[in-house]
Amino acid sequence: MKPWEDKIRRVVPYVPGEQPKGQGIIKLNTNENPYPPAPGVRKALEELRTEELRKYPDPTVKTLAGCLADYYKVEPDQVFVGVGSDDVLAMAFLAFFNSEKPILFPDISYSFYKVWAELFGIPYETAPLDEAFLIRPEDYYRENGGVIFPNPNAPTGLLMDLKQVEDVLAHNQDVIVIVDEAYIDFGGKSALELLEKYENLLVVQTFSKARSMAGMRIGFAVGSRELIRILQDVKYSFNSYTMNLPSLVLGVEAVRDDAYFRETIGRIVDTREKAKERLKRLGFSFPDSMSNFIFASHEKASASELFEALKGQGIYVRYFNQPRLENYLRITIGTDEEMEKLFSFLECYLKDMA
Ligand code: PMP
Numbered sequence: 091m092k093p094w095e096d097k098i099r100r101v102v103p104y105v106p107g108e109q110p111k112g113q114g115i116i117k118l119n120t121n122e123n124p125y126p127p128a129p130g131v132r133k134a135l136e137e138l139r140t141e142e143l144r145k146y147p148d149p150t151v152k153t154l155a156g157c158l159a160d161y162y163k164v165e166p167d168q169v170f171v172g173v174g175s176d177d178v179l180a181m182a183f184l185a186f187f188n189s190e191k192p193i194l195f196p197d198i199s200y201s202f203y204k205v206w207a208e209l210f211g212i213p214y215e216t217a218p219l220d221e222a223f224l225i226r227p228e229d230y231y232r233e234n235g236g237v238i239f240p241n242p243n244a245p246t247g248l249l250m251d252l253k254q255v256e257d258v259l260a261h262n263q264d265v266i267v268i269v270d271e272a273y274i275d276f277g278g279k280s281a282l283e284l285l286e287k288y289e290n291l292l293v294v295q296t297f298s299k300a301r302s303m304a305g306m307r308i309g310f311a312v313g314s315r316e317l318i319r320i321l322q323d324v325k326y327s328f329n330s331y332t333m334n335l336p337s338l339v340l341g342v343e344a345v346r347d348d349a350y351f352r353e354t355i356g357r358i359v360d361t362r363e364k365a366k367e368r369l370k371r372l373g374f375s376f377p378d379s380m381s382n383f384i385f386a387s388h389e390k391a392s393a394s395e396l397f398e399a400l401k402g403q404g405i406y407v408r409y410f411n412q413p414r415l416e417n418y419l420r421i422t423i424g425t426d427e428e429m430e431k432l433f434s435f436l437e438c439y440l441k442d443m444a
Contacts, residue, residue: 104205107408116431118422119406121244121273121383123302125354125425128347131303131340138336147335149326154333154341158310161345162282168312170321171341173332175272175296175309178321179238180206182292182311185324186266187212189235196225198414200244200270219243223377223385225250227257237262240270242278245410245420247379249278259288266317268292273381275300275355276362282312289314299382300355301344306337358382362423368433372440376418383422391443393417403435 107120126132151171159166172178183206187193190213195203197216207214217229223246230237237258242249259267259281269281271293281293292313298304311321325332344351362379369376369386376386387393397409397419408420423429 099209101205101209104202108406110404110406112404114404116405116424116428118383118424118428118432119408119420120304121299121381121420121422122304123299123354123358123382124423124428125302125357127302127306127340128344128350130343130347134339134343135336138339142335145335146331147333147338149330151333151338154308154338154345155310157342157345158312161348162312164282164285164312165315167315168285168318170311170313170318170325171333172309172311172325173337174298174304174307175270175294176202177307177332178294178309178311179203179268179270181321181324181328182266182268182294183207183212183238184210185320186268186292186317187236189213189265191233191235193236193238194230194232194234195238196243198223198243198246198412200240200272203238219246223248225254227254227261230258231261234262234265236265236267238268238270240272241281242273242276242379242381244273244381245383245385245408245415245418246377247273247381247383247385248377249380252279252281252284255281256284256287259284259291263288263290266290266292268294271295272299273383275351276359276382277380285312285314289316292317297341297344300358301351302354303340303344306340308333308337308341358423361426361429364426365421365423365429365433368429372433372436383420385418385420387418388440391440393419396439399439400432400435405432405435 155169155171156166158169192213192215194215194217197218220226225239225243241255255269267290271280274280284291292311294311297308365384373389374386376384393409397407400407
């Protein structure tokens, strides 16, 4: 052992989904939006002058935060913007989860929560989902150092209604409760409307899914002025210029085009509902997803074998080799054409198995 080895911080990192390159690949593995960003985003990108990159971007992110505040009908100082919601969530963990008591989150959930807790030395406990993969609000009634859960949950896609979200909040008014709404636009009701009632609530959303901009890395949190100010203090203790200039400019354009936003969501939801029917007919079962992915398991086909077979055909989905999840595949909703190719392959594969 080298002398420095016991004095360094070691972590087991989060493993993101593959980003395969190549023609004809059907990428249904990281819950990206299959449609391009709003037309105004393309136009603004084309008009961006490299001369502008000479200067630092606005550290206060004023224009984009203001635009989000208008859109979500809150005050600008209730909005915090970061480099994807991963960045926002990491800062929120650092800022708000600073208790000796364990923070709570579901055992089957976004696997980054555990990684941040380990990285920052935050004690945590997980609450098991029920047999139907649902979050049980009563598991969050006990004493804790903070609560976080995604709504809809990932990778199940299951949505908690606002009554249940409020139930968790009502039982946790002495700690910060973070609702990670990465997938809320695909069919859920946001907890944003609970902000007036609960000043300990932080709602986190992203531009990576419904707004088609995973490549720009934009995420944001909305909460009480006090929580947002605390988040800003953490950010300025870390890196004043987290947001690069192109993302600030293009982010505004994405928010401005609400019609396009709603239209692409509508298409994805439509494809998702058709995909549920198709998967059912093929013998798959799955929780009733309200997100842009379906977490499906087949009665006869092994998920790990199917995952490899799909990959061999250039169709990438996500497989989690974990207890309770090992026979499921998480399939992102692509375009109708992409889904058609997936289903043609599945039909042949399952027929050959029979
Ligand atoms: N929360 C959940 C539940 C997610 O699935 C993801 C996507 N991996 C994120 C947050 C982070 O997304 P991003 O950093 O792209 O905003």
